[in-house]
Amino acid sequence: MPAPVDLSALIKAYDVRGTYPDQLDARVARAIGAAFADVVVLPEATGTPTVVVGNDMRPSGPELVGAFADGLTARGVDVVLIGLCSTDGLYHASGARGVPGAMFTASHNPAEYNGIKLCRAGARPVGQDSGLTQVRELAGRYLAEEVPVVDAPGTVREEEMLTEYATFLRSLVDLSGGRPLKVVVDAGNGMGGHTVPAVLGTGAGLPELPLDVVPLYFELDGTFPNHEANPLEPANLVDLQAAVVEHGADLGLAFDGDADRCFVVDENGDAVSPSAITALVGLREVAREVAAGRTPTVIHNLITSQVVPDLLGAAGARTVRTRVGHSFIKAQMAEHDAVFGGEHSAHYYFRDFFFADTGMLAAMHVLAALGSQPHPLSALADQYQPYAASGEINSRVTDVAAARARVVEAYVTQQGAGPVEVDELDGLTVSHWSSHPQWWFNLRASNTEPLLRLNVEAADEDVMEKVRDDVLGLVRQEEGA
Template sequence: MAGVPADDLIPDLTALIKAYDVRGLVPSQLDARVSRAIGAAFGDVVVHGGARPAAGSASRPVVVVGNDMRESGPELVAAFAGGLAARGVDVVRIGLCSTDGLYYASGALDVPGAMFTASHNPAEYNGIKLCRAGARPVGQDTGLAEVRDLTRTYLADGVPELPAQERGHVSDRDVLADYARFLRSLVDLGGIRPLKVVVDAGNGMGGHTVPAVLGTGAGLPALPLEIVPLYFELDGSFPNHEANPLEPENLRDLQAAVVEHGADIGLAFDGDADRCFVIDEHGDPVSPSAITALVGLREVERERAAGRDSIVIHNLITSQVVPDLLTAAGARAVRTRVGHSFIKAEMAAHEAVFGGEHSAHYYFRDFFFADTGMLAAMHVLAALGGQDAPLSALADAYMPYSASGEINSRVDDVPAARARVVQAYVTDEGAGAVEVDELDGLTVRHWDTTPRWWFNLRASNTEPLLRLNVEAQDEDIMEKVRDDVLTLVRAGVEKESE
């Protein structure tokens, strides 16, 4: 076939199409040719379910596609849509959107979706988050491996084209206002006290969605919120700072602005605006565990008022306060591995009302079991504006324990380092002195008797790193456990990577 690339022009798809999404450098790993092949493969594997598109069918399946503000987005979307259309799939392009905006469209329209974003990665990256109808995730074990294999075939042999009358059509639709109305229907902010809110969009999609949801940009009534915008201009080159609020240096402008403006709260969104970080009135970060507890209790209370039992999902390195408070409120707290695919699977399996992660991903049953930073932010605004105390006092009630945060150690021999910790805390402590599980890495708990503490030690999947999280009843105990474990982990030649 003329124009078909040689094998040496096919990128390493294992490095591009990963366990949970597509993510790579543009154009060396991801370009229009590759995007078209992925679109065709997604159409055949996920949309058609592995069956050959039905010839002469009166109706065609539909996929909704959106993109963030990265410069490469429109070209990649056009190519992806072309691949889908070639395989008999209609495409609805919703244009610029946040990832949770794409999830809304997939859920509301009940069709599969594709979001072109590289989230918080630098400007030279782009990627695709894929989902089935109803915003259900597509990962390595749920179709993505098959998409990767078929993409390789289509890059080698070319994308097969259906006859013109059987190809899909591409159309455009704006869903921003519908997305904003839907979120407002889930949290009522109309009756709260006036709040001054600084929002750092990091030149990402929060600059597109915040004016629509929290302002009047989508034609909705004004809320009692004064929004002070930081970096709302959509710019995929990220001229001010990386759109990754997980890194403390990327919060400094927001922290300073909150104090400068005398604001009640600060909100920071990542590039595709599916994660939200919260800053209190003093400019101090509020732990995502505290946000998980706060939002979880609000959702549990709503379920209880409706006479329903509730389940909340949390990953294993969120604070002990999360299961403590949720269980006391009558909910069932389900602990799961770190990673959005595990949270989403547990959310769906248990029909959980809410789920939270230490990385500031928050998941809602009423948002198609998907994650949305905006809805979490609205819950925090509702809780803050529904009472008179400042955010720092409100947050303190949800964080009574002391935590280390995640500490990374680069070690020469990960199994040997882990074995030293096991020897010291499991073998030498003796049976019954601690609780041990290996749900995700090694978790050692000494919580039922004083002094109360726990730690989790997880190996990186890609680097010779061990990740340590420690929590204890007070700062002194936390520091002792942290330092003792790090001494064992870092025995020998090591390099710390905080």
């Protein structure tokens, strides 16, 4: 019997991600489709086993989708192809149809990459602890031994779901009554160029909204000719920031390649922190729940600003802090029946959206909040970003454990900075927030590289810079130096 093919470089903790065609080609996609059928789809099917499959604008998408569908049908699973869509569009299809799904995308990665995000029925995630490890192992065996074909293979059909997706989102946030807004949208040649006209315009045949949308790079092009579709990098926001000022717009929105993340800039072209967006959107969702007599729960990861638990807690919510990463957030969202969840990476999760993340729905909440009052976004956002933050700073170190130990010795063992609270939920978090001066930092090791990631926040800029520089000095200090 041939040894299974090792797919560990391709199928990782949360999804499938690799270069095409040397890591991910049609043969591999077919094996993964068959393994997904056997591990997830068939054991959980309550009727005819069915999977919805979509893809972004990368040129390799159609070929890989076809092969993946062939692997599913070989194992007796029906396939519904919804074609070009955003990742949250695929989550909507999975949630609305109550069937598992697969989205072919490499998100913000460069053009030579592609990948697959898998989910169970209802858009529930499939990660390394919830089936992805078993999918990887079985796909490796299928590559070595060939996929067995059942006597009654599944069928393939196509279905358009963009209109239903847009209609569903419009039902969750009413944008019709706000003041007119001009908004520049940078789709980065990604799927935002497909979804924004449908949701915020009249592309899906929906009523016109009081929005003047100025499109930037709406042409679908998986080679990303203008800039990478990764708004987390400041360089990729420059065009949007300039366009907002040039057009005198009220705000700007930037979507990543698969349009499941959304970044916001104000009328001055200044970036609004994703933590501030988490607080703004969270307060809207909390107010709705409190008005209905419920005590809502909101999830946030541990590197979001302290403003999130401060403001949402004061508004009547219970806040739950979790590890970084969408699979952890989604698990906590479902466990706590949370109304909303936010990450500092600009992923936003909604109970009303199958506990999944959707950049478009978050953008709609921002538009609704801005349009319902007379002030500019800069003034509105200032209420939600009162503290000074370092942003995530990466340090490449030769000995991660030793660098971390130096920080523990200085801040925990010696407690030279005074009384601190320490936890290791995800890396090392040291907090001095209950005393003055107020600050906290988180130091996390990368799972794949010899990197330490530092995030610092403080009540004022000087304190933040001092803590940031002190911790970085310890992290980057070589042994014996």
